[in-house]
Structures are given as structure tokens and as C-alpha cells.
Amino acid sequence: EIVLTQSPGTLSLSPGERATLSCRASQTVTNNYLAWYQQKSGQAPRLLISGASKRATGIPDRFSGSGSGTDFTLTISSLEPEDSAVYYCQQYGSSPPITFGQGTRLQIK
Amino acid sequence: QVQLVESGGGLVKPGGSLRLSCEVSGLSVSDYYMSWIRQAPGKGLEWIAYMSSSGNTKYYGDSVKGRITISRDNAKNSLHLQMSSLRPEDTAMYYCVSRSGWYSAFENWGQGALVTVSS
Secondary structure (H helix, E strand, O other), rough: OEEEEEEEOOEEEOOOOOOOEEEEEOOOOOHHEEEEEEOOOOOOEEEEOOOOEEEEOOOOOOEEEEEEOOEEEEEEEEHHHHHHEEEEEEEOOOOHHHOOOOEEEEEEE | OOOOEOOOOOOEEEOOOOEEEEEEEEOOOOOEEEEEEEEEEOEEEEEEEEOOOOOOEEEEEEOOOOEEEEEOOOOOOEEEOOOOOOOHOOOOOEEEEEOOOOOOOOOOOOOHHHEEEEE
16 A cells, blocks of 8 residues: 655745645655645645646636646645635555545634 | 536444535536545545546545445536545535546546544
8 A cells, every 4th residue: 555645744835935845655656646635725626737747627727736646736726715724635546445645734814 | 617516425324324426617527537535624635535447446545445436427516525434534514526537637627525533
């Protein structure tokens, strides 16, 4: 089973700043099958990025994903107040089981 | 527009059973890989069950194996999760989720059904 470790646990930034969220895998993620999800309070998760770097339909271009192998990054280039959420990474290249990271909470000051 | 709508959640006693349903529109459950993912209060996401598009392959998470069964009704375009021998640690929001292929991310999510296991 691939274990995903996200850092930091919590990030507090101001509007307009750049956010960098990390996801590290315990072993190589096959074909970079790594996704990022956003979950706002009281809502279901929403797919942001798949295949490590491909934005899902309707996702603003301030969200970008990068990385390969075992180290992946979600970058939000210029934070908006509505970006306040918990962000999860997930691997789907080596399953079952499909595994998620524990999440990074992003707070907008 | 794809919609997944869960139902059947509620309060159940330890050792009890519950059946969750997911009514799907905008895609055919027989063409997609369907899963159930749960989230305990204040916790992260846990994948617990999966069914292939053919229906021939099913996987279950270790924490629920032997206690849950995933199924679908192609005629009603719905997905189901039968849960038994429920424990307090099964208390969670249960999401119905679809993906278009084995190597695809979870593209569509329902709003969730809350299951509370308590005496």
C-alpha cells in the first residue's frame, strides 16, 4: 500500500499570496497517477488535478500541479478568499487500495 | 450534467445493518467504475469499496471487508452499499463516486449520506 504524506498540516496565507502544498509518496506513483481534491467546509470533495498536472474541467488556472515519482506539489498562484479548504492528494496508479493523504488545511487570513 | 444522490443514511445501533443507495443521472453506472468513499467526522477520506464497469470485479477496504457489499442496478442506474455488523467507528459521511476508467481520478461525487452508529 502506498502511503501519502502531505505537508504542511495547516497553511495560513493572505489573499494574493502563493500557496505551495506538498504530497510525498512512500513509493513511486505509477505513471504519475496522482490527483488533488479540494474540500470546502460541509461539502463533498471536488477534483482539481489528475495525472499530477492536468486541471479538471472548470478549475481556474491559478491551480497547478507538478511533480513525479514520489514528490508532488499543488500550487495556487494567487489566493482568493474562496480557496479556503482542505486539500487532499490521492494516488490511483497502484490499487487496490486507492489511498489518500491526510490533507492540508488552507486558511485565508 | 452528472448527478449522484445518496440516500439511506441514518442512526443505527452497533451490530445493526444499513443499505445506502446512490441514484445516478448523466452517466451510466454500467459504463463507469463506481466506488464508495467515507469520511469520519473531522477526519480524512477513506476508500472502502469499488466495482468495475463490467461488474465482475469488486474490491473492499480492509477495515470493512466481510461486512459490506457493493452492488448496482443497471435498470435503475443506481449503486448500493449493504453494510452489516456496524461498529461505532463506521460512523461517517459516505460518498458515492464515479470515475471513467481504472486509471482515472474520482471525477464525480455525491453530496454524501451520514451514517451514525451509536447505542
